[in-house]
Amino acid sequence: xxxxPGREKHRDIFSRGALRFVVLIGVVSLFADMTYEAARSxxxxxxxYLGASAAAVGVIAxxxxxxxxxxRLLSGYISDRTGKYWLITSLGYTINLLAVPLLALTGxxxxxxxxxxxxxxxxxxxxxxxxxxxxxxxxxxxSGWAFGLHEFMDQIGAVSGPLIIAGxxxxxGGYQLGYAVLVAPAILALAVLFIARLMYPRPRVFxxxxxxxxxxxxxSVFWLYMVAVSFIAVGYADFPLIAFHxxxxxxxxxxxxxxxxxxxxxxxxxxxxxxxxxxDRMGIFTLMIGVSFSSLFAPLVFFGDPKSALVGMxxxxxxxxxxxxxxxxxxxxxxxxxxRGLAFGIFNTGYGLFWFLGSALMGILYxxxxxxxxxxxxxxxxxxxxxxxxxxxxxx
Numbered sequence: 001x002x003x004x005p006g007r008e009k010h011r012d013i014f015s016r017g018a019l020r021f022v023v024l025i026g027v028v029s030l031f032a033d034m035t036y037e038a039a040r041s042x043x044x045x046x047x048x049y050l051g052a053s054a055a056a057v058g059v060i061a062x063x064x065x066x067x068x069x070x071x072r073l074l075s076g077y078i079s080d081r082t083g084k085y086w087l088i089t090s091l092g093y094t095i096n097l098l099a100v101p102l103l104a105l106t107g108x109x110x111x112x113x114x115x116x117x118x119x120x121x122x123x124x125x126x127x128x129x130x131x132x133x134x135x136x137x138x139x140x141x142x143s144g145w146a147f148g149l150h151e152f153m154d155q156i157g158a159v160s161g162p163l164i165i166a167g168x169x170x171x172x173g174g175y176q177l178g179y180a181v182l183v184a185p186a187i188l189a190l191a192v193l194f195i196a197r198l199m200y201p202r203p204r205v206f207x208x209x210x211x212x213x214x215x216x217x218x219x220s221v222f223w224l225y226m227v228a229v230s231f232i233a234v235g236y237a238d239f240p241l242i243a244f245h246x247x248x249x250x251x252x253x254x255x256x257x258x259x260x261x262x263x264x265x266x267x268x269x270x271x272x273x274x275x276x277x278x279x280d281r282m283g284i285f286t287l288m289i290g291v292s293f294s295s296l297f298a299p300l301v302f303f304g305d306p307k308s309a310l311v312g313m314x315x316x317x318x319x320x321x322x323x324x325x326x327x328x329x330x331x332x333x334x335x336x337x338x339x340r341g342l343a344f345g346i347f348n349t350g351y352g353l354f355w356f357l358g359s360a361l362m363g364i365l366y367x368x369x370x371x372x373x374x375x376x377x378x379x380x381x382x383x384x385x386x387x388x389x390x391x392x393x394x395x396x
Contacts, residue, residue: 014140014206015140015141017200017206018136018137018138018140018141018146018206019137019141020199021133021137021196021199021200021203021206022134022137022138022141022146022149022150023149023153024192024195024196024199024200025130025133025134025150025196026149026150026152026153026154027153027192028093028189028192028193028196029150029153029154029157029189030153030154030156030157030189031157031185031186031188031189031192032093032096032097032157032185032186032189033154033155033156033157033158033161034157034158034160034161034164034182034185034189035097035100035157035161035182035185035186035189036096036097036100036119036123036161037157037158037161037162038100038161038162038164038165038178038182038185039100039103039116039119039161039179039182041161041162041165042165042175042178042179043061043112043116044057044061045175046103046112046175046179047060047109047112047113049175050106050107050108050109050112051108051109052109052113056109056113060113060116060117062356063117064116064117064119064120065120065352065356066352066356067117067120067121067124068120068121068123068124068352069124069348069349069351069352069353069355069356070124070349070352070353071121071124071125072124072127072128072344072345072348072349072352073342073345073346073348073349074345075088075092075124075125075126075127075128075129075341075345076128076129076132076341076342076343076344076345076346076348077341077342077345078341079128079129079132079341079342079345080338080339080340080341080342084129085129085130085132085133085203085341086129086133086197086201088125088126088129089126089129089130089133089193090126090193090194090197091122091125091126092122092123092124092125092126092127092129092130093122093126093189093190093193094122094190095118095119095121095122095125096119096121096122096123096125096126097119097122097186097189097190098186099115099116099118099119099122100115100119100179100182100186101179101180101182101183101186102115102179103115103116103179104175104176104177104178104179104180105176127344127348128341128342128344128345128348129341131147131328131331131332131340131344132337132340132341132344133203134146134147134150134328134332135207135328135331135332135337135340136203136204136205136206136207136337137203137206138329138332139206139207139208139332140206140207140208142276142277142279142280143279143280143329143330143332143333144275144276144277144278144279144280144286144325144326144329145276145277145279145280146276146329146332147272147276147324147325147326147328147329147332148272148273148274148275148276148277148279148325148326148329149273149276150325151268151269151272151273151276151321151324151325152269152270152272152273152276154324155265155266155268155269155272155321156269157185158265159262159265159266159269161182161185162258164181164182164185165178168181204337207337218334218335219334221334221391222331222334222335222343224387224390224391225284225330225334225388225391226346226347226350227387228384228385228387228388228391229327229347229350229351229354229384230350230351230354231380231381231383231384231387232291232294232319232323232380232381232384233351233354233355233358234354234355234357234358234361234380235295235358235376235377235378235379235380235381235384236294236319236355236358236377236381237297237298237301237359237362237373237377238355238359238362239261239264239316241359241362241363241366242301242302242313242316243257243261244366245301245302245366245370246260246309251304251305251306251309252306252309256306260309260310260313261313263310263313263314263317264313264314264316264317264320265317266317267313267314267316267317267318267321268317268318268320268321268324269321270321271290271317271318271319271320271321271322271325272321272322272324272325273321273325274321275287275289275290275321275322275325275326276325276326276329279325279326279329279330284326284330284388284391286322286326287322287323287326287327287330287388288385288388288389289322290318290319290321290322290323290326291319291322291381291384291385291388292385293315293318293319293322294315294316294318294319294320294322294381295377295378295381295382295385296312296315296378297312297313297315297316297319297377298312298373298374298377298378299312299374299378300312300315301313301316302370302373302374303370303374319381327347327351328344328347331343331344331347358380361376362376362377
């Protein structure tokens with residue numbers, strides 16, 4: 001076959017453009033996570049400082065997460081119906097980010113609560129539309145690589161944000177100053193988003209492949225895949241419960257608990273990059289590997305000594321990295337371009353709902369029997385692997 005240098009050169013330029021787009025959106029997420037993850041490290045104590053009760057703090061946190069996941073289904077549907085992915089993404093980021101520094105101006109816990117829930121609503125609005133645009137670039141450079149790289153940059157922001165707040169308090173700053181300084185990464189995120197929109201107004205052009213004829217078959221696989229995702233979500237203990245266990249049993253000293261979380265987040269970032277890359281070669285088998293690691297975190301964390309618990313937190317982070325990269329990449333492979341916003345909305349809503357149910361179940365089991373908690377966690381994740389095998393090996 002005669003090679004066509006012009007066509008290969010065009011393809012190379014196209015691939016570099018797709019990669020630059022993913023990096024730009026990754027930078028947006030880095031600054032965005034720096035903003036709202038820093039705020040989330042402050043929100044609970046700040047509400048208490050303003051006079052909110054423990055019950056109020058719990059309700060506010062729960063309502064925020066419910067809105068943050070539940071509205072993604074509607075947002076994804078509207079994104080597909082209108083095709084206004086950039087507009088919806090920009091609107092969501094604006095609401096999501098500007099609500100955070102406005103917390104510096106609040107003087108009553110109910111006002112702060114409204115802004116905290118508003119921040120979660122903004123995230124719900126922009127996530128499906130943004131992921132659809134990333135999926136278009138992923139069709140050019142590899143879905144796993146696109147979402148893995150994005151999650152890696154996202155986690156850099158998630159780790160550095162709380163460190164900014166730690167610095168503010170180290171230098172004797174208060175809550176208001178802590179929220180106020182977050183206007184800087186918020187503005188940077190919106191500025192980079194604006195640049196990305198100017199440079200790549202139509203990310204859909206990265207996806208040049210024709211729709212596949214077996215889309216109905218993929219639709220049935222999608223729902224089976226969602227069952228597996230639900231099992232993973234139910235079987236995952238959230239970090240607040242893990243930190244509660246460390247504190248209650250004195251298994252880990254108070255000053256080391258944030259370090260354990262930092263280890264998990266760093267592992268998450270590296271795992272997302274690695275598993276994302278592997279997904280483009282190995283397909284859904286990559287997620288099975290990640291879940292195999294994460295299925296071991298519960299016995300190590302809840303039964304082990306500090307060294308074992310640290311290894312368990314690393315396995316917990318590996319699982320999170322696989323989930324944040326491979327799970328989204330799989331949706332991009334299963335859903336056609338014109339229905340991908342809704343698919344991401346269904347995925348995010350279902351995952352969030354079952355994560356909430358699983359967190360509640362884990363909390364109840366912890367009070368009854370830690371052994372039962374560990375068994376349920378392991379069984380749920382192993383069951384998800386069995387279901388994933390039945391998806392007939394999703395391969396990009």
